[in-house]
Amino acid sequence: MEKQKSQLAPEQDALEHIVACRDKPFLEERFIDSFKERGVFTHETIKPSMFVVEYRGKIFGHKNTRPRRKCGDTLTNYVYEFSWKGARWCIDASKEDKTLGRLVNDDHINPNCEMKRIEYEGTPHLCLFAVREIYPGEEITYNYGDSSYPWRSKAFCEGSSASNTDLHTTSSTPTNKKFEEASSNEGSCSDDDDDELPDSGSNSGSDGDYKPDEKVLGSDEESSDDDNLANEDTEKPEPSSYSRRNYCYVCGKGMTKIARHLFIHADEEPDITKVLALPKKSKERKRLLNDLRNRGNYKHNQEVLRTNSGDLKPKRHPKNSSLNGKTYVHCLHCKGMFCRKEIWRHMARCPKKNADSAKPGKARESESDLSESLWYEKYPSEMQKMLLKMKQDEIAFAVNNDHLLIQWAQYLVGKYADNRKMHQYFSKKLRQMGRLLLTLYEKSIFSFEDALKPQNFYKVVEAVRHNAGFDEKKKSYKNPSIALKLVQSLKQIANVVLKGSDNGEEMVRSTKKFLTMCAEEWCDLVSHNAHTSKYKRQINRPSTIPFTHDVQAFYKHLETISASATETMKKYESPQVYNALCRVTLAQVSVLNKGTPEVSKVTLKSFQEREETTQVLSKHFIRINIPSKTGQNVAVLLTSELVNAITLLVSKRKSCGVHKDNLFLFAKPDGSASSFYYGGGCLKSFSNLCHAKNPEYLRSTYFQKHITRVFQILNLENDELDHLSKLLGLTIRTERDYYRLPEAAEELAKIAKLLLAMEKGSFERVKGNSLDEIEIEDQLEPDVEQVYSKYCDAEEDKESDALPQQSDDVDQQVSHPDPEQDALEHIKASKDKAFLEGICIDPFKG
Numbered sequence: 097m098e099k100q101k102s103q104l105a106p107e108q109d110a111l112e113h114i115v116a117c118r119d120k121p122f123l124e125e126r127f128i129d130s131f132k133e134r135g136v137f138t139h140e141t142i143k144p145s146m147f148v149v150e151y152r153g154k155i156f157g158h159k160n161t162r163p164r165r166k167c168g169d170t171l172t173n174y175v176y177e178f179s180w181k182g183a184r185w186c187i188d189a190s191k192e193d194k195t196l197g198r199l200v201n202d203d204h205i206n207p208n209c210e211m212k213r214i215e216y217e218g219t220p221h222l223c224l225f226a227v228r229e230i231y232p233g234e235e236i237t238y239n240y241g242d243s244s245y246p247w248r249s250k251a252f253c254e255g256s257s258a259s260n261t262d263l264h265t266t267s268s269t270p271t272n273k274k275f276e277e278a279s280s281n282e283g284s285c286s287d288d289d290d291d292e293l294p295d296s297g298s299n300s301g302s303d304g305d306y307k308p309d310e311k312v313l314g315s316d317e318e319s320s321d322d323d324n325l326a327n328e329d330t331e332k333p334e335p336s337s338y339s340r341r342n343y344c345y346v347c348g349k350g351m352t353k354i355a356r357h358l359f360i361h362a363d364e365e366p367d368i369t370k371v372l373a374l375p376k377k378s379k380e381r382k383r384l385l386n387d388l389r390n391r392g393n394y395k396h397n398q399e400v401l402r403t404n405s406g407d408l409k410p411k412r413h414p415k416n417s418s419l420n421g422k423t424y425v426h427c428l429h430c431k432g433m434f435c436r437k438e439i440w441r442h443m444a445r446c447p448k449k450n451a452d453s454a455k456p457g458k459a460r461e462s463e464s465d466l467s468e469s470l471w472y473e474k475y476p477s478e479m480q481k482m483l484l485k486m487k488q489d490e491i492a493f494a495v496n497n498d499h500l501l502i503q504w505a506q507y508l509v510g511k512y513a514d515n516r517k518m519h520q521y522f523s524k525k526l527r528q529m530g531r532l533l534l535t536l537y538e539k540s541i542f543s544f545e546d547a548l549k550p551q552n553f554y555k556v557v558e559a560v561r562h563n564a565g566f567d568e569k570k571k572s573y574k575n576p577s578i579a580l581k582l583v584q585s586l587k588q589i590a591n592v593v594l595k596g597s598d599n600g601e602e603m604v605r606s607t608k609k610f611l612t613m614c615a616e617e618w619c620d621l622v623s624h625n626a627h628t629s630k631y632k633r634q635i636n637r638p639s640t641i642p643f644t645h646d647v648q649a650f651y652k653h654l655e656t657i658s659a660s661a662t663e664t665m666k667k668y669e670s671p672q673v674y675n676a677l678c679r680v681t682l683a684q685v686s687v688l689n690k691g692t693p694e695v696s697k698v699t700l701k702s703f704q705e706r707e708e709t710t711q712v713l714s715k716h717f718i719r720i721n722i723p724s725k726t727g728q729n730v731a732v733l734l735t736s737e738l739v740n741a742i743t744l745l746v747s748k749r750k751s752c753g754v755h756k757d758n759l760f761l762f763a764k765p766d767g768s769a770s771s772f773y774y775g776g777g778c779l780k781s782f783s784n785l786c787h788a789k790n791p792e793y794l795r796s797t798y799f800q801k802h803i804t805r806v807f808q809i810l811n812l813e814n815d816e817l818d819h820l821s822k823l824l825g826l827t828i829r830t831e832r833d834y835y836r837l838p839e840a841a842e843e844l845a846k847i848a849k850l851l852l853a854m855e856k857g858s859f860e861r862v863k864g865n866s867l868d869e870i871e872i873e874d875q876l877e878p879d880v881e882q883v884y885s886k887y888c889d890a891e892e893d894k895e896s897d898a899l900p901q902q903s904d905d906v907d908q909q910v911s912h913p914d915p916e917q918d919a920l921e922h923i924k925a926s927k928d929k930a931f932l933e934g935i936c937i938d939p940f941k942g
């Protein structure tokens with residue numbers, strides 16, 4: 097399999113590995129020594145320019161933010177920063193997830209790989225490609241960039257070789273403490289240092305009536321607040337609202353020497369006692385002191401925002417921007433306050449976040465983030481649940497911090513209180529508006545309250561155009577419906593302001609004016625072009641169905657990926673491999689079942705309780721019944737290959753990280769009890785890589801159209817078309833959808849076989865027949881042909897021991913009078929073959 101792959105263009109190979117979230121099976125992680133800790137090694141030769149491995153992790157980027165200065169790639173503590181398309185991005189691979197890219201070490205002298213950016217679905221992915229031949233047993237390396245990494249210095253190398261004697265004695269957990277410590281003297285770029293505020297405070301001793309014992313307080317701690325005075329920022333005039341003091345989380349007092357002050361509370365506060373117990377000048381002590389300082393400042397800032405009085409205390413000096421609750425916001429992790437424009441950059445590398453991500457339970461984590469949020473206590477429980485389910489990223493963060501968006505969400509949730517299914521839709525709408533808010537930040541509008549002011553109307557228009565991909569020259573939109581949806585949401589938010597009792601008179605007046613401007617100008621400025629773009633797109637669309645050969649190419653592609661993921665899964669158990677096999681299997685099930693939405697939600701139980709007896713329907717299919725939205729049974733068909741893949745997945749659920757209480761068959765291995773993959777998303781990812789002419793039509797909705805159109809080529813009787821339309825879920829009488837009922841078995845078997853015939857490319861032979869006239873052998877002809885051609889090849893090579901067996905099989909299958917008829921007779925008679933018996937296979941199947 098990998099041999100074939102390596103013949104692909106390296107970039108294509110990289111893309112396939114990106115999509116399948118897979119590492120090359122010939123790479124492995126090895127422990128090197130207590131300094132480098134782990135590294136990645138190959139046990140096969142890798143040719144120059146071949147794709148080697150992806151540096152996989154969480155990606156953060158801000159498409160609209162230009163890098164302030166030209167800077168190269170850097171890697172610090174698993175966070176890789178780089179430029180792409182004029183903006184700064186970073187991939188955070190801090191999470192220990194068994195992927196190999198994050199474990200590749202640095203070599204700036206003779207690296208064997210180089211890092212390249214590969215674009216997939218509009219996002220850059222970092223991939224390593226070989227720059228020379230790499231031999232079996234060699235370590236994979238690349239140049240991390242131009243920073244002065246501590247391990248590159250001579251002194252460090254000498255130190256490390258001296259200490260290599262303690263090989264294997266240290267923990268294998270990848271901490272970089274030793275380097276951080278080594279680097280702290282060199283002023284290296286640890287996250288801590290980078291994000292730490294150069295605290296200022298000139299009036300030393302002015303607040304302390306207490307002088308702690310120097311033995312208790314490290315000398316660096318004692319002078320720490322003063323040290324910051326040396327920073328160049330202190331020479332610049334500071335905005336009047338900037339407070340030099342840090343605040344005590346115990347008594348709330350503002351102190352210029354907060355570290356010294358905190359020790360007053362040592363007896364009452366266990367956290368302070370804990371800090372005191374740590375060795376002076378230790379990294380841990382410094383880190384914990386910083387946490388305590390953040391905690392106090394956060395508490396103080398919350399109070400300032402709540403009472404609207406006092407000065408905020410941010411982590412960095414505000415330079416040009418004004419310091420207030422609209423322009424500054426707290427980091428979800430360390431609770432430090434940062435300028436909104438900078439927060440995403442900080443959050444990507446916040447050292448506290450790395451520590452948090454090691455804790456299990458994503459939901460709990462976001463719950464605690466929310467509980468710190470300003471409006472949390474006012475949220476109704478339904479609303480809390482909806483916000484908690486939202487992906488916790490910079491968009492969610494913008495949403496959670498905008499009080500009008502929150503009011504709007506509350507209004508929507510309240511209005512549709514009985515309909516929880518709407519929550520997913522609201523969450524999507526909220527995220528659309530969150531994205532708009534991020535664009536507005538770039539235009540110095542930091543809340544919807546400001547956005548709805550008449551003086552900002554044209555900036556809002558620009559932001560909407562930008563988010564909907566407006567092309568000024570062509571006067572057309574890339575996503576016209578986004579433009580139309582955004583205005584709807586803006587109007588709804590404006591109406592929420594008008595209805596709200598807490599919103600002041602001035603706000604109501606300016607919102608009314610904004611709405612009037614919308615009514616007068618929005619159409620000319622936005623909607624007209626959006627409608628035109630939409631219309632043009634519809635008439636220019638060449639076809640809305642995938643070509644049959646695209647369907648076939650797609651099907652083959654899925655088979656290849658599935659075979660490779662199955663092979664890898666049998667050797668390595670990891671969430672990544674599980675993820676790849678699960679997604680490709682779900683994509684295959686979705687193709688076979690023509691995108692039936694219920695497919696994604698099949699439960700483990702339905703699979704385990706599948707009806708083995710329905711195999712009699714057809715040797716090709718196993719049917720599982722799942723309840724539909726209306727409570728009826730929906731049949732989901734699986735081939736025996738799919739059953740094998742799913743059985744393998746089921747057996748690896750636990751070891752690959754699927755939560756034990758997750759009920760879904762296509763559960764994600766992310767430790768969540770309710771997550772699952774969506775078939776539509778999986779189809780989309782794989783379709784883009786199968787070399788189809790029109791991959792955009794390889795989507796579930798188009799599959800249905802494709803099938804109905806292709807079936808029209810057949811001379812189906814009216815009622816047969818009716819059966820078919822029902823099978824595809826297109827009927828107007830869905831309640832009586834007999835295909836969803838067990839009695840439909842006979843037709844279901846026939847139609848399913850037609851679908852399979854199409855996918856296997858043998859559709860031509862049934863063209864022009866009615867359903868009654870169609871006879872499909874249990875072994876479809878391509879199979880027979882395959883066996884036959886294997887037979888011929890083998891004859892030529894004169895080396896097949898299995899030939900007589902194969903040819904017998906062919907004869908048997910071809911000469912069988914009518915297996916289909918046989919099957920149908922058994923269905924009608926509800927009886928099993930006399931020579932079959934029930935044997936317990938495994939604990940799942942029973």
Ligand SMILES: C[S@@+](CC[C@H](N)C(=O)[O-])C[C@H]1O[C@@H](n2cnc3c(N)ncnc32)[C@H](O)[C@@H]1O
Nearest residue numbers: 131132133134174198199200201202247270272
């Ligand atoms: C992305 S991680 C690489 C994997 C790491 N060796 C591990 O075991 O987790 C980067 C870290 O590896 C270590 N590292 C990378 N290259 C190194 C080298 N040439 N010598 C020593 N340590 C290195 C440093 O601790 C660095 O911060």
